[in-house]
Amino acid sequence: MSDSEQSNRPGASANDPLGGAADQARKPSTVKRGGGDPAGRGRTTIADGVVEKIAGLAARDVVGVHAMGSGLSRTFGAVRDRVPGGNKSGVTRGVKAEVGEVQTALDLEIVVDYGVSIAEVARDVRENVISAVERMTGLEVVEVNIAVSDVKLPDEEDDEPDSRLQ
Numbered sequence: 394m395s396d397s398e399q400s401n402r403p404g405a406s407a408n409d410p411l412g413g414a415a416d417q418a419r420k421p422s423t424v425k426r427g428g429g430d431p432a433g434r435g436r437t438t439i440a441d442g443v444v445e446k447i448a449g450l451a452a453r454d455v456v457g458v459h460a461m462g463s464g465l466s467r468t469f470g471a472v473r474d475r476v477p478g479g480n481k482s483g484v485t486r487g488v489k490a491e492v493g494e495v496q497t498a499l500d501l502e503i504v505v506d507y508g509v510s511i512a513e514v515a516r517d518v519r520e521n522v523i524s525a526v527e528r529m530t531g532l533e534v535v536e537v538n539i540a541v542s543d544v545k546l547p548d549e550e551d552d553e554p555d556s557r558l559q
Contacts, residue, residue: 444497448499448537449487450525453484457509458514462486496533496534497526499526501522502540503515
């Protein structure tokens with residue numbers, strides 16, 4: 394190959410007939426594949442039921458919360474729990490979530506133990522639920538509405554057996 398033919402090739406010089414290709418093969422590549430932040434390469438959707446489970450577990454962790462849901466829903470839940478395959482998720486009883494792309498709103502129905510401050514229990518439930526849902530999902534919790542449907546008196550029998558004792 395003559396000097397004039399080599400100089401016509403891009404990147405070629407008289408001293409480097411391969412146009413720097415040999416040097417490029419030896420150097421590590423600094424170009425990232427796919428380009429950009431991995432978080433921007435797709436969408437994550439979170440089902441209402443996922444948020445409901447997280448919120449239900451977080452609410453039950455609060456001292457003073459006896460149960461979740463109204464008396465009727467707890468009764469139906471206890472029956473469903475005894476039917477094989479009937480308990481799809483007792484954790485979500487008393488919890489309703491509306492999930493958007495970046496925000497969620499929750500409605501909880503709780504039964505409190507007699508003698509506790511309902512205002513304090515509601516505040517603690519709200520704080521625990523917001524913390525758990527935001528930490529685990531990354532969604533912003535815009536509201537947590539709490540309805541206290543009953544007070545568990547010390548001498549009342551439970552509508553359902555304590556699931557922790559099974």
